[in-house]
Amino acid sequence: MADAVAEAKEEIRRRLADAIRDMEVETAADTARVITTAGWFEMELLETAVAAGMSEASRLYEEGEYFIPELLSCADAAEEATKIFRPYMMGQRPEPKGCVVIGSVAGDTHDIGKNIVALVVEAAGYDVFDIGRDVSAERFVDAVIEKQADALALASLMTTSMNHMADVIQLMERRGCRQSCRVIVGGKPISPSFAQKIGADYYSASAGDTVRILDEIMKTHGN
Ligand code: B12
Missing domain, CATH: 3.40.50.280 (Cobalamin-binding domain)
Structure with missing residues (x-):
């Protein structure tokens, strides 16, 4: 059971990274919604999914398949997902440190x-x-x-x-x-x-x- 949940979490993290790489702004936002609704959000997830998506975008840039406008669209997809996560993250905020x-x-x-x-x-x-x-x-x-x-x-x-x-x-x-x-x-x-x-x-x-x-x-x- 624990393994199945871990697998599902990994699969959805992968889906978010792919959406960022593929410049799919709507899919990135929808995937972020699924993650928060399922209660699967973890701080590391945002960072690792965006890093994975942008690093693949970077490889495509280096291989000459992507240019600056494509990188900017990937950045938009990452930002849309982040916008969905933001209120969820702030809701769990502790006292000011x-x-x-x-x-x-x-x-x-x-x-x-x-x-x-x-x-x-x-x-x-x-x-x-x-x-x-x-x-x-x-x-x-x-x-x-x-x-x-x-x-x-x-x-x-x-x-x-x-x-x-x-x-x-x-x-x-x-x-x-x-x-x-x-x-x-x-x-x-x-x-x-x-x-x-x-x-x-x-x-x-x-x-x-x-x-x-x-x-x-x-x-x-x-x-
Ligand atoms: C996306 C991107 C862009 C986008 C930026 C959009 C934006 N709003 O940021 C655009 C298209 C605008 C862009 C422009 C340029 N880019 Co650019 N870009 C990238 C790319 C592909 C990905 C960066 C990224 O967002 N990664 C995803 C995030 C999540 O990872 P990260 O930034 O590393 O952040 C993590 C850690 O580093 C750390 N971290 C990051 N910041 C901070 C800050 C603090 C305080 C701390 C503690 C930690 C921390 O934590 C983060 C989360 O884990 C990189 C390639 C790469 N592999 O890094 C090239 C890259 C950085 N760009 C590069 C270049 C050359 C340029 C341009 C000059 C291209 C051009 N010909 O115009 C311009 C420069 C513009 C300028 N003056 O700044 C080079 C830099 C080479 C160098 N000299 O070192 C790179 C390495 C690409 C390459 N291989 O040539 N770029």
């Missing part, structure tokens, strides 16, 4: 992964200020100071934008808010050694990891 500013660094307009991280972190009980994509170091630091953020989560999906993470950290130091705010970095080209090199506090590979890191931060640095 801390405050996080998040955004994609200057020069980088990729935001699918960053949006998932923001949503999962918010659903886990954090006040999240998502300041968008292609965000300058100045805007990041203004937001950290204004919101008195416990943590700043920086995203980069490109080797050409990842060095802007270092600019943000240096500006935090110059403007005196580095000590009070932990910095988490993530995204495809980021590694633990890169995080260490630029003086970030943590590298995170996923939305789930980010929640675990934030809980750890609040335990050691929270009020």
Whole structure:
């Protein structure tokens, strides 16, 4: 019985990933509805299904079958599914735990992964200020100071934008808010050694990891 349920969950996760890869916006939304109605939603499901669908879309892009418009349609399908999950995720939200500013660094307009991280972190009980994509170091630091953020989560999906993470950290130091705010970095080209090199506090590979890191931060640095 438990095996049958696990199999059905895996099958529906696969259906959602396929709908994202195949740019089927309606199917993605319908599949998300089936998942929530069946009570099968799990935080990891959103992240793993979107990652699988987009990674197959990426392969098709590399093979010359997809171009930028196709990738954008896949992103639309992922967003539609996310919209269905959102109220369900927020309904299970615990008491506020801390405050996080998040955004994609200057020069980088990729935001699918960053949006998932923001949503999962918010659903886990954090006040999240998502300041968008292609965000300058100045805007990041203004937001950290204004919101008195416990943590700043920086995203980069490109080797050409990842060095802007270092600019943000240096500006935090110059403007005196580095000590009070932990910095988490993530995204495809980021590694633990890169995080260490630029003086970030943590590298995170996923939305789930980010929640675990934030809980750890609040335990050691929270009020
Ligand atoms: C979709 C996509 C696009 C879409 C973006 C739509 C959108 N709204 O985001 C569009 C079509 C607009 C696009 C444009 C471009 N793209 Co693009 N794109 C991709 C693609 C195929 C998938 C990315 C994705 O969404 N993955 C799905 C999500 C769920 O996974 P993820 O982002 O990795 O996120 C997970 C983790 O990394 C982590 N994470 C992510 N963000 C964060 C943030 C924090 C704080 C934390 C803790 C963790 C975390 O958690 C997430 C969930 O598990 C990648 C290929 C790839 N394999 O990554 C190329 C890719 C990133 N793009 C690339 C390029 C080159 C471009 C363009 C320059 C193409 C062009 N010629 O115009 C432009 C650049 C635009 C710009 N200036 O930013 C290259 C980058 C190469 C490099 N230099 O490093 C890649 C790698 C493709 C390739 N193989 O060449 N792209």
